[in-house]
Amino acid sequence: MEIFFLGTGAGMPSKIRNTSSLILNLSAEQEGYWMFDCGEATQHQLLRTSIKPRKINKIFITHLHGDHIFGLPGFLGSRSFLGGEEELTIYGPVGIKEWVITSLRITKTHLTYPLTINEIDSSILFEDDQFKVTTKELEHVIECFGFRIEQKSLPGKLLIEKAVEAGVPKGPLLKRLKDGEDVQLDNGQYVYSKDVTGDPQKGFIVTILGDTRYCEASLELAMDADILVHEATFDSETGELAKEYGHSTIADAARTAKATNVKALIANHISARFMPSDLAKLKEQGSTIFPNLFIAEDFSHFEWKDEQLMKK
Secondary structure, three states, X not given: OEEEEEEOEOOOOOOOOOOOEEEEEEHXXXXXEEXXXXXXXXXXXXXXXXXXXXXXXXXXXXXXXXXXXXXXXXXXXXXXXXXXXXXXXXXXXXXXXXXXXHXXXXXXXXXOOOEEEEEOOXXXXXXXXXXXXXXXEOOOOOOOEEEEEEXXXXXXXXXXXXXXXXXXXXXXXHHHHHOOOOEEOOOOOEEOHHHHEOOOEOOXXXXXXXXXXXXXXXXXXXXXXXXXXXXXXXXXXXXXXXXXXXOOEHHHHHHHHHHXXXXXXXXXXXXXXXXXXXXXXXXXXXHOOOOOEEEOOOOOEEEEEOOEEEEO
């Protein structure tokens, strides 16, 4: 699993940071590419990556502020121009369907692919054999959501030596055993998957939050996650502004990570008031509370591998 940050700024684009958008790359897990928020000029940012718009099959919108949705109509149109044919599903707050459909209708934008828009009306947004996505409303100045993406347990590793000892030949039977299926050999003997595989492996959990104050919903969504992506619009000196505008400081993000036992924290949605020279101080404020802290920048690329988050 990989995370690509396309826009990491707050409010409006700056010379350093574009508005909010990130991509969760689940292609290795056969789930495609999932986008979270689509701020202004997100498709321009995509041009500087290897990610193809037609490969993005799900979009999750945290809330309807412009810096999180103004890039959506342009992206949807370009996905058609670039050969997109597979269905795209959008999940977002009430109002996202009206806004998208109206934008497409007024501009007479024709899509070459099926578009499904699901407005959030329950805690479970999506579930299949591999993943479950749940949501909770956060504390912002308008309705805003966070998302918890849970990979379900994976089959245990195949114990090759045990399988061979049981008489299983090389070939498709080994894969069937690894996938949890019991098999019958040519001599009529049964070999049971549980006897030749290790314990199931825990899947990863990623929590991606929209704009929010420090709140109980954030804690619930982040509990025991491997990776927490949390907004950090303000620093400790501007904490009162954070509360007034429904945002968090870097310390709030770190407090959430510490309280919920996450493995790694990525601070996102950084105010344009902070220049590159300010980032060391910003990181210090957060890392004194939660040491395994990264500050996202546009085009930051992270990989989750061997139970660790690595910046590539």
